[in-house]
Amino acid sequence: MDESGSRDLELLHLAVQQGVLSNKQVEECLREWEEKHRAAPDTWAISSVAISKGFVTEKRLADLESKRI
Numbered sequence: 001m002d003e004s005g006s007r008d009l010e011l012l013h014l015a016v017q018q019g020v021l022s023n024k025q026v027e028e029c030l031r032e033w034e035e036k037h038r039a040a041p042d043t044w045a046i047s048s049v050a051i052s053k054g055f056v057t058e059k060r061l062a063d064l065e066s067k068r069i
Contacts, residue, residue: 005045008045008047010068011047011061011064011065011068012026012050014068015050015056015060015061015064018064020064025050025053026050028053029050029053032053033046047061
């Protein structure tokens, strides 16, 4: 996993800490991401799975990202 993938995981971890996502939701996202993107892991962010499943919005993740810096 590259640096952007690590940042993406950190963002999801922060979302769990802030109560935006549950551990179960993140685990579900990781499983789906791994199934779909095992061959080309850098082509799709894990957070995109959370967004596509409706667990969180892009805006909410952007808000969390801005607070993290």
